[in-house]
Amino acid sequence: xxxxxxxxxxxxxxxxxxxxxxxxxxxxxxxxxxxxxxxxxxxxxxxxxxxxxxxxxxxxxxxxxxxxxxxxxxxxxxxxxxxxxxxxxxxxxxxxx
Amino acid sequence: xxxxxxxxxxxxxxxxxxxxxxxxxxxxxxxxxxxxxxxxxxxxxxxxxxxxxxxxxxxxxxxxxxxxxxxxxxxxxxxxxxxxxxxxxxxxxxxxxxxxxxxxxxxxxxxxxxxxxxxxxxxxxxxxxxxxxxxxxxxxxxxxxxxxxxxxxxxxxxxxxxxxxxxxxxxxxxxxxxxxxxxxxxxxxxxxxxxxxxxxxxxxxxxxxxxxxxxxxxxxxxxxxxxxxxxxxxxxxxxxxxxxxxxxxxxxxxxxxxxxxxxxxxxxxxxxxxxxxxxxxxxxxxxxxxxxxxxxxxxxxxxxxxxxxxxxxxxxxxxxxxxxxxxxxxxxxxxxxxxxxxxxxxxxxxxxxxxxxxxxxxxxxxxxxxxxxxxxxxxxxxxxxxxxxxxxxxxxxxxxxxxxxxxxxxxxxxxxxxxxxxxxxxxxxxxxxxxxxxxxxxxxxxxxxxxxxxxxxxxxxxxxxxxxxxxxxxxxxxxxxxxxxxxxxxxxxxxxxxxxxxxxxxxxxxxxxxxxxxxxxxxxxxxxxxxxxxxxxxxxxxxxxxxxxxxxxxxxxxxxxxxxxxxxxxxxxxxxxxxxxxxxxxxxxxxxxxxxxxxxxxxxxxxxxxxxxxxxxxxxxxxxxxxxxxxxxxxxxxxxxxxxxxxx
Numbered sequence: 001x002x003x004x005x006x007x008x009x010x011x012x013x014x015x016x017x018x019x020x021x022x023x024x025x026x027x028x029x030x031x032x033x034x035x036x037x038x039x040x041x042x043x044x045x046x047x048x049x050x051x052x053x054x055x056x057x058x059x060x061x062x063x064x065x066x067x068x069x070x071x072x073x074x075x076x077x078x079x080x081x082x083x084x085x086x087x088x089x090x091x092x093x094x095x096x097x
Numbered sequence: 098x099x100x101x102x103x104x105x106x107x108x109x110x111x112x113x114x115x116x117x118x119x120x121x122x123x124x125x126x127x128x129x130x131x132x133x134x135x136x137x138x139x140x141x142x143x144x145x146x147x148x149x150x151x152x153x154x155x156x157x158x159x160x161x162x163x164x165x166x167x168x169x170x171x172x173x174x175x176x177x178x179x180x181x182x183x184x185x186x187x188x189x190x191x192x193x194x195x196x197x198x199x200x201x202x203x204x205x206x207x208x209x210x211x212x213x214x215x216x217x218x219x220x221x222x223x224x225x226x227x228x229x230x231x232x233x234x235x236x237x238x239x240x241x242x243x244x245x246x247x248x249x250x251x252x253x254x255x256x257x258x259x260x261x262x263x264x265x266x267x268x269x270x271x272x273x274x275x276x277x278x279x280x281x282x283x284x285x286x287x288x289x290x291x292x293x294x295x296x297x298x299x300x301x302x303x304x305x306x307x308x309x310x311x312x313x314x315x316x317x318x319x320x321x322x323x324x325x326x327x328x329x330x331x332x333x334x335x336x337x338x339x340x341x342x343x344x345x346x347x348x349x350x351x352x353x354x355x356x357x358x359x360x361x362x363x364x365x366x367x368x369x370x371x372x373x374x375x376x377x378x379x380x381x382x383x384x385x386x387x388x389x390x391x392x393x394x395x396x397x398x399x400x401x402x403x404x405x406x407x408x409x410x411x412x413x414x415x416x417x418x419x420x421x422x423x424x425x426x427x428x429x430x431x432x433x434x435x436x437x438x439x440x441x442x443x444x445x446x447x448x449x450x451x452x453x454x455x456x457x458x459x460x461x462x463x464x465x466x467x468x469x470x471x472x473x474x475x476x477x478x479x480x481x482x483x484x485x486x487x488x489x490x491x492x493x494x495x496x497x498x499x500x501x502x503x504x505x506x507x508x509x510x511x512x513x514x515x516x517x518x519x520x521x522x523x524x525x526x527x528x529x530x531x532x533x534x535x536x537x538x539x540x541x542x543x544x545x546x547x548x549x550x551x552x553x554x555x556x557x558x559x560x561x562x563x564x565x566x567x568x569x570x571x572x573x574x575x576x577x578x579x580x581x582x583x584x585x586x587x588x589x590x591x592x593x594x595x596x597x598x599x600x601x602x603x604x605x606x607x608x609x610x611x612x613x614x615x616x617x618x619x620x621x622x623x624x625x626x627x628x629x630x631x632x633x634x635x636x637x638x639x640x641x642x643x644x645x646x647x648x649x650x651x652x653x654x655x656x657x658x659x660x661x662x663x664x665x666x667x668x669x670x671x672x673x674x675x676x677x678x679x680x681x682x683x684x685x686x687x688x689x690x691x692x693x694x695x696x697x698x699x700x701x702x703x704x705x706x707x708x709x710x711x712x713x714x715x716x717x718x719x720x721x722x723x724x725x726x727x728x729x730x731x732x733x734x735x736x737x738x739x740x741x742x743x744x745x
Contacts, residue, residue: 078334089425093437
């Protein structure tokens with residue numbers, strides 16, 4: 001009875017997101033290189049987004065999860081292409097003859 | 098021009114004054130006419146407040162036809178000016194304004210609304226739905242688009258038109274080099290119309306995903322609906338980029354920010370970059386629905402299933418993804434390195450692959466078909482070879498190193514007209530002829546239709562083929578005049594003759610509309626073309642609730658199968674129908690948008706703020722409004738069905 005009532009997923013999600021937040025905060029507290037800090041932030045941010053989507057917003061449990069996943073992947077594709085593509089055309093690849 | 102800066106009304110140009118007078122006279126006679134025939138109530142109840150997708154579609158197409166006229170007159174003026182060396186029809190400033198307006202109007206206020214209009218009329222019918230998912234939002238979309246178009250169109254008499262090209266590149270479009278309010282109009286009117294388009298995108302995405310008739314899986318959808326689905330996906334992902342870019346442009350021009358400035362950390366080329374991140378998908382927003390229209394028409398009039406349905410879908414999805422990774426081919430010569438140009442060359446050429454797949458599918462659909470040469474079919478058949486010329490020259494332009502020769506020449510102008518006119522314009526005209534009987538209950542005259550077709554197709558080639566040669570000879574685009582020694586004269590004159598022919602073709606098309614309204618025999622069947630998809634299963638003209646009973650779909654082209662095997666598409670009794678109620682709020686709110694936009698153009702801050710608050714007041718009112726629509730009783734549905742000639 002207790003087992004069914006206990007929101008295991010939510011508690012786990014809560015713990016995960018707290019841990020991830022603390023790790024992200026570590027970037028501020030500890031002295032480390034800019035690259036290292038950014039790498040930690042990037043990884044924790046992606047993990048945090050996944051935790052929120054999967055454990056709290058239950059994206060995998062709804063009827064139209066296929067639509068939702070397709071949508072997210074498409075949006076990621078367009079976003080990544082736009083941002084990295086702009087950097088590529090405007091900065092990295094600019095007049096590198 | 099200096100004198101344009103200070104003027105509120107443009108009074109120094111006889112042509113513009115004449116246009117102004119004719120607009121005032123036209124508007125006055127319209128108001129007097131509507132009042133005299135006591136049609137204000139009718140207009141308000143049946144059209145302005147409507148949430149019916151068919152009527153909204155008709156209004157979109159009506160605006161598109163008016164804009165086609167406006168853009169067409171611009172085109173004739175340009176071709177007239179360049180018909181002879183050192184012609185004095187237009188001065189440089191006026192010429193700049195005209196090619197800018199021509200481009201913006203033809204793409205954003207003609208091609209887009211024509212396509213969105215057809216999509217409004219047809220898509221819910223094709224999927225067996227009674228309306229779109231958010232009918233009220235659909236009305237907001239239309240009115241936002243309409244006021245955006247209106248705002249853009251008044252620019253040439255009040256304050257001066259934008260003059261930096263339809264792509265409005267910085268630094269030319271910045272306050273420093275374009276000091277008139279023209280480019281404010283550009284940014285704000287496109288912003289307002291773009292909001293409407295974005296809402297349409299969301300609306301139709303939800304409609305197609307959620308409101309299909311029972312049994313219609315995604316792979317049983319008609320090809321036009323598929324193309325609309327993909328188009329709306331592109332709209333939803335591409336338009337926000339335009340929104341951001343235009344907002345930055347507005348801030349640069351009106352609040353002194355430096356996003357696109359050449360100093361202070363700004364980057365002028367970033368505008369070109371953002372513009373084409375939206376702009377290239379936009380090209381596919383106007384071409385994919387055209388592919389859908391052709392697929393429907395070709396399979397209907399070849400009396401065959403569409404060849405390679407699955408590969409059609411896959412190639413459209415591929416095009417939609419590729420359309421987001423090619424934008425830099427619009428500015429190969431802007432100064433990026435070999436690496437960037439090579440990558441974008443390859444992605445650009447890749448697009449030719451799925452497009453080629455589609456061309457072959459259409460050809461194989463025609464293969465051994467029983468082809469009937471109706472007007473819509475003629476446009477579709479002409480599309481294939483002409484569009485291929487456009488496509489092949491596109492592959493030529495796609496080669497970055499060769500593009501250093503072609504770019505910004507008339508060759509490019511010829512290329513994109515060869516893609517957009519047979520691609521989009523022929524498609525919407527074909528779709529217009531094809532679906533006209535569905536909406537109005539009678540066909541357009543075939544004889545006049547074919548006459549217009551031949552005029553348009555032949556004149557199109559006469560008008561634009563010479564531009565390929567002119568481009569290769571070195572004539573650049575957007576030059577308002579040239580000297581006789583360049584030798585550009587004769588081909589430009591030929592092109593002008595073609596442009597006049599195109600004008601005549603469109604006049605015949607409009608005359609056909611008038612003739613058919615008066616004399617065309619009324620169609621009783623609702624299926625005059627012996628067509629395939631669900632929209633033909635209901636009456637023509639379609640009753641406001643579309644289907645008395647929602648059809649049950651078991652296969653692709655369910656209506657065709659039902660006809661062939663004498664099956665019924667629906668069963669069970671007629672039930673009461675839930676319909677959305679009309680509302681005047683979208684119209685009024687868009688009016689507030691228009692007023693706010695207009696004041697913003699002239700930097701009149703206080704009125705801008707007041708009207709913006711008004712917009713939010715309308716939104717707040719909406720969120721407190723209780724509106725659950727209404728029910729049409731069974732007796733009422735039965736009565737309408739009887740009047741329309743029996744159960745369907």
